[in-house]
Amino acid sequence: MLHIVNKSAAERSSLESCLRMATKGSAVLLIEDAVYAATNGNAAAAKIQAAAADLKIYALGPDLAARGMAGRVLDGVNVVDYGGFVDLVAEHSNCQSWL
Amino acid sequence: MQFGILVNEGPYTHQASDTAYLFARTAIEKGHKVPRVFFYHDGVNNSTRLATPPQDDRNVSARWSKLAADHGVDLVVCVAAAQRRGISDDILAPGYRISGLGQLVEMGIQYDRLVTFGD
Amino acid sequence: MSDMDEMDDGSGIIKKFMFLNRKAPHGTVYALEGLEVVLITAAFDQDVSLVFTDDGVFQLMKGIDTKGIEVKDFSKTYRALEGYDIEKLYVDQASMDARGLTEDDLIVDVTVLSVDEMANLMAEQDVVISF
Numbered sequence: 001m002l003h004i005v006n007k008s009a010a011e012r013s014s015l016e017s018c019l020r021m022a023t024k025g026s027a028v029l030l031i032e033d034a035v036y037a038a039t040n041g042n043a044a045a046a047k048i049q050a051a052a053a054d055l056k057i058y059a060l061g062p063d064l065a066a067r068g069m070a071g072r073v074l075d076g077v078n079v080v081d082y083g084g085f086v087d088l089v090a091e092h093s094n095c096q097s098w099l
Numbered sequence: 100m101q102f103g104i105l106v107n108e109g110p111y112t113h114q115a116s117d118t119a120y121l122f123a124r125t126a127i128e129k130g131h132k133v134p135r136v137f138f139y140h141d142g143v144n145n146s147t148r149l150a151t152p153p154q155d156d157r158n159v160s161a162r163w164s165k166l167a168a169d170h171g172v173d174l175v176v177c178v179a180a181a182q183r184r185g186i187s188d189d190i191l192a193p194g195y196r197i198s199g200l201g202q203l204v205e206m207g208i209q210y211d212r213l214v215t216f217g218d
Numbered sequence: 219m220s221d222m223d224e225m226d227d228g229s230g231i232i233k234k235f236m237f238l239n240r241k242a243p244h245g246t247v248y249a250l251e252g253l254e255v256v257l258i259t260a261a262f263d264q265d266v267s268l269v270f271t272d273d274g275v276f277q278l279m280k281g282i283d284t285k286g287i288e289v290k291d292f293s294k295t296y297r298a299l300e301g302y303d304i305e306k307l308y309v310d311q312a313s314m315d316a317r318g319l320t321e322d323d324l325i326v327d328v329t330v331l332s333v334d335e336m337a338n339l340m341a342e343q344d345v346v347i348s349f
Binding site (some may be wrong): 105139140152169179180199200201203204207208209215 | 235248
């Protein structure tokens, strides 16, 4: 399953809810304001790094770049473009947007 | 593969409609099909032809219209949500139509994937 | 429900739909308009699960009185869902615990699931729509 999160972890609990419900081996894609969680020094970075042991973590590159965060991505987080986003949706049998 | 797309927020205030548009355009470029986009909640506000954003900004409503014209995407605006928000047939931009929630459910039944974009 | 009769898509396909409610009522419109989608989906004879997690569990509170805020009280609609053959209602145990709620506080009968049970239920769906 592909989980999509779009809100900053400092503003909403959606990332936390997502990580709680994501089963081992599933994928989490951070888009829009959620990408901040996948950057060095962010308060949510430890959660992302811990989750990366069991889950595949992706972040949308154009959203990182638009926020000046392209050079700060955590090790273990895979950066994808919109084409990669489309591929992730196609590769997983279902998806959930944590709005 | 066929993707259905659900847009739950209006233009400009939220990034949802922009992200949905870029996802849809990219999916089509990669050879997938996006037969329908469904606009719900404040997402119905994407459909108005009355918006006139500044020249140097993107026109969210119009670029959905162009995607519809170029690739046959069915832009469906929820009737109940539209009526609540003052969106009616006479102010729709090209390519949009107003219909029932059944059109959303059909996307879930008939297409390979349904992807939601919202707040 | 005037448009419910036209709701057979003719494909004969039955998919597993999960409607995931994560937001409290009234503060935003998502709970109300989400419920409208659930009612329409029922007319398509799909395999529907209605799930409440996070602040979504507040939608099911007994004793809701919206007169003072002058908006529609749609909480009674949850009790009518059985009549639409929507019988799979689930709530998340951890979300209830975090809000000091028990099943006795809720307006309808629900099945309480652990995080793992909820996660597995979600993973097996064909379509998940979150409000």
